[in-house]
Each structure stands twice: as C-alpha cells, then as structure tokens.
Amino acid sequence: MGDGNVISKFGNLKAFLGIVAGAGASYGIYKLVSGTSFKKNKSITSESSVPKVTHGSISSQPGSLLAKVSELDVVRAGGSKAVDFVQSSDMVFKSPGSLEPQHLKMLLSLLQTTPSPSDRVQILITLGNTAAFTVNQDLIHEFGGIHIIAGFLSDPVPEVRVQTLNALNNLSLNLRNQEELKVYVVKVLELIEMSPVNSDLQIAALRLLTNLSVTDKHHHMLRGSITLLLSLLVVSNHLLQIQVLKVLVNLSSNPEMMDDIVQAQAPASVVLLFDVRTSSTVLLRLLTFAGNLKAWRPSAQVAEALRRRQDCLYRVLLDDSSQLHSRLIQLLSHPDGELRAQVAWVLS
Template sequence: MAPQCLDSSWPESPPGLVDGKFGHLPAQEGARRRLTSRPQALVGECMKEQCGDVQLEPQECPEEVVEGLQPGAFKNNYFFNFQILTDGDLPKSTDSLDANHLQKLIQLLESTDDPLIQEQILVTLSNSAAFSDNQDIIRNLDGLSVIGKMVSDSIPKVKEKALNALNNLSMNVKNQEELKEYIVHVCREIESSPLDSELQLAGLRLLTNMSVTNNYHPMMTHSIPYFFHLLSEGNERTQIQVLKVLVNLSANPAMTRHLLGSQAPSLLSLFDNCINKDVLLRALVFVTNLNKNMKNARGAIIQDQYNEDSIFSVLFGDSTQYAQKLASLLHHPDTEVKEQVIKIITQQ
C-alpha cells in the first residue's frame, strides 16, 4: 500500500472525474493521471484534487471560482484610462475568454506599471485559469513567464495575485514543467512574508499543487525546516496549508530522511482532541506516511543520525508521550481521526 495523500471530494464532479474521500488513492500516480487537461469550470466550492491536496484556489473569494470579471476591474473602456481594450473586446464571463482576449490581457499586464491594473488583470487571468483550455492557451501565449515576473514585484498584493494565478495554472502537467523554475523563489517569498499573511498562504497553495508529484520535491528540501516553523507558529489556516505540503512530501520515500531530520519538538502538541480536525487529521496522515516509509526502508534509517529534537526522536525515540497522545486520540469523536490513529498504532 502506497503512502497516502489527503484529498477532498469534488463539490460536483465534471464528466469523467471521480469523487473521493480521505486517504485511499495511490499517492503520486493518482495525482499524475489527474493533472491533465480536463473540464474545470465550477462555480461554488473550490475545486480540489483527489490526491495530495491539490486544489484550485480562486481569487478574491476563497471558496468559489468567480463567474465573470471582478467588480470594478474595468472603467473607461476597461482598465481605467487604457484604451487597448474596448467595451466590445471582452465577454462578461471568464469562461468565454478566448485566445485573443487572453493575449490582450497578457500584453497589458506586461506593459503596465500600475499595480491596481496589474492586480485586476491577474485576478481575471486567475479566474480564467479555472478552465483547462485556458491553462494551455495562457502557456502558449508565454503568459506563465509574464505572470511569473510579477512574483518578484515589490508590492505584496501584486505578488499575492500572481501566486494565486500561477496556482490555478499549475493544475496542468505541461504548465508545471515551466513553473518549476519559480519554486525556489516562492519558497523564499514564503519565508520572508509576514506570518499568516495572504501572501504567505498564496505561496503555500502553489507549493501544494507543485508537490503533488515527486518531480519537484528536491527543490523544496531547504525550506522543510521553515515549514515546521510555520506549523509551530502559524494560525490554523497556515497550519492546514503547510500540512498539505508536508503530507505531499511525506508521500515520497526519498524525502523521508529530510523530514525525519527536521526539528519539530512541538509536533506532538497537535495530537490533541481539542485541535482543529483539519489540522489533526493531516498531521496524523503525515505521520502515517513516515511510518510506512520507515518500514519500507528496512533498517536503512539509523537512529544515531538524528538529534533529540528531530521528528525521528519525537516519533520513534523512547518517548512515552507520543504513545499516550495516540491512546487519547482513540477517544476522539470523529471517526476519520480514530481510523487514522488505528492505522498508526497497527504500523508500529
């Protein structure tokens, strides 16, 4: 049985897609099959992949893909005093944007220095990227590099909108191949952003999508210690998002040593009945994956390699606190939590 990924069921499955629930799919191969061109036009709850917590994170309204252009995005023949686009140039809904419309938006994004205009274009491109055909069109128009440059902008709001757009565009294998060049920079942005900020969350969302397969995990290795810092210091939103990345990394056996060697003395504080279920369940899946990888390593992982504050020592050392925490969680009111705890206990 492969290490598991957390997944959420689709709000409504487009034709050909399969509903799913927590932790029953092969980790990387399942994600690889689904990271392909497919219908993605949903209004309502965010679209989320079945494996690896891949999610499509729309702009401006965290729980829905906006149908239509953002309110106030266009004034005086669109985008304030810019005359490049006329009233008849753009349709009312982002699902009706064709290659010509998208090209004009990308050209305007590249030519303007006005941050308000940049934000509005990025919002529109992000929403249009909810549709798989547009993901390919934007890539073919060199839109990925134009949007990617915005990640280096000095204005946090522009960076955030650019990261959200790249996040939606990353729901595509070919796009991911081009977007990989931004991973290290995104990791730096996450580390330098204010704790729990929207900018930091936008960066983590993009890493969540980029970590659904093993291909780009090595590029995130140096940020693993900071991920655990966020897990310790961040609020619940940050904890959930960074755990999505950590769960994806833990599904890759090649990342096990890097994860086990990280210092996370506060990890066990998450194993508590009063912790938010979304945080707790992901923390348990993370540990389940590490347990599975440890068993498969068959003694190749040596205890002397890790210090007393490492995840290895916390989970696999001579601590009784860990066992006590697991025993207490057997009385958790949620069935999924109890099932995950039982998996961990039976792995030992």
C-alpha cells in the first residue's frame, strides 16, 4: 500500500485508524539579565514521556489503535541522589499489539496531510507512544519520521508543539536518533524562551534537552543557553525547576563546559534557592549542580577575572563573597537525611 494514496484509500482519518486497529495493530527576568533574545550563536539525567490521550476528533474506542498505544507505560529508571539515567536499552519492551511498519508509514503520511489540529495532536500522541519502544524508534528513523515530526515544532497550535516535543523526546532515547535531533536544539531553545513560564511547552522542551545532554556529545550546542536556564530556575515552579536542573547537572558534569557555566550571567537570587523551604527534590539536584561547580578549580588569574564580573555565576555561587557557604551550613540541619549527606559532600 503506497503512502501517497492513504487519504483517498481510506476516505478519512477515523476510517483509517479503525482499519488499522481492526488489523490488530516569556518572562521578564531573563530579558533583563540577558538583554537579548536567544539566537544561534558525572551525574547524568535522562527523560522518557508517554503523554495521556487527549480526546480530539479521532475516536479512541477500546481495542482501537489509539487505545492500544496511548495507555502504555514506560518504565523509568530511578536514580540514587540526583541520578536518573534511562537509555532505550533499559526500557521494558512490551509491544502494544505490534504496530506493523506500514501502520507507522500511514500515520506519518496522515500527519503531513491532515488539516485538523486536533487530528495532528492525536496522531502525534500515537506516534510518541509507539516511539517509547526501541523497534519503533528504529522504524520511524528509517522512514524519515524524525524530520517529519520535527516539522511541527513550528505549528501555530501550542498543543501540537507540545505533542511534537513529547514524540521527539521518546525518539531521543535512541542515541542514533540524537544525531538527527541535534539540528533542532536551537529551535527547542527558542520555544523555551518564548513560551509562558511553567507551561507544558517549556517542560516538554526541557525534557528533550535533558535526553540530548545525557552524553557530552551535544553539550557544545547548549553553551549559549546557560543564562536562559539559570533565569528560568528562579522564576519557575518546582516542576520546571527540576527539569532545568536536570539539564544543568548534565552540562556541569562535563569539565569542558565549566568555563561557559561559571561565566554565564546569573540572577543573584539563585543562591536563595539553597533554603529549607525549597522542595527536597529540587534541593537534591541543586546540590548536585553546586557540587559539580565546586569541584572546578580555576587558576588564580581566572578566578580574579571572574570576580570582576558582578553578575556571573561564579560571583553568585563560588566566590568568597557568596552566601552559598553559610546557606549550606544551615542545610546541615535539614530533616531529610539524604539531603544532609549531599550538603556534607558539597561542603567537603
């Protein structure tokens, strides 16, 4: 069955999905800190996401393709302290009624031809959930699906962009796919900057960046994003703070990134997050980030040059004038034993 005549063959999207199922298968602080918009210019964390089904114009009846694929769970690897590393090889492979290759081809073809935003959302959810499994990650790659899906990062409908990011996120669990996905890093950063703070768009985009920063290979592409991430850290809720910190922890585990990190402009209020009132899940990752920074040892000449830069992260967290040390001492009395141990590690 050719891809080109999918719509004419089945008449409409609902008919197609029924047949397949029957076959069994912007915020102010960053602007003030940076003064410009983002342009081109080891503690490891990784993410998987399987979004819930949102009901659009496509039927999601029990036993249908969408019902089979959309309700799947991805097994996430838990980490000790602030380590959450999930590779595709660690995921439980459990076929959702085994979508066949032609079904994925049809979905990709329909994604490009349907005029309905709600239909695009549903197709992206289905593709994203199938992409939670290694065999489908490979098939979508072979069919050119990564670039097809990524084309909807610029869709005018926010929910379409969210589900595009979710699908790309699961595809990024495959290291081969990351080679194709790296070309979209700048676009993903632009989405983070331009989207409302704490929005689903920001969270989905940061999850994708988390996976792309699991290895050192693509860290250089995020050199210009440090100020953006630090600015988000002080204005967002704890859910977004966790996503931001996962990326920062990954980057700070790479010694070659340290110069860029410590020189980045940073809000002075970053140090205020080291507080007993901060969520423990945020604090653990924040302490891992701080520990990575403190392990860096600049020369006396470099340290002196950084001290002259009033607004850089070095002055905020690492300089002798920083409040960080006194705040860490206070955290030694935190009721969470794991957190106290992390504080002691940073102070050592």
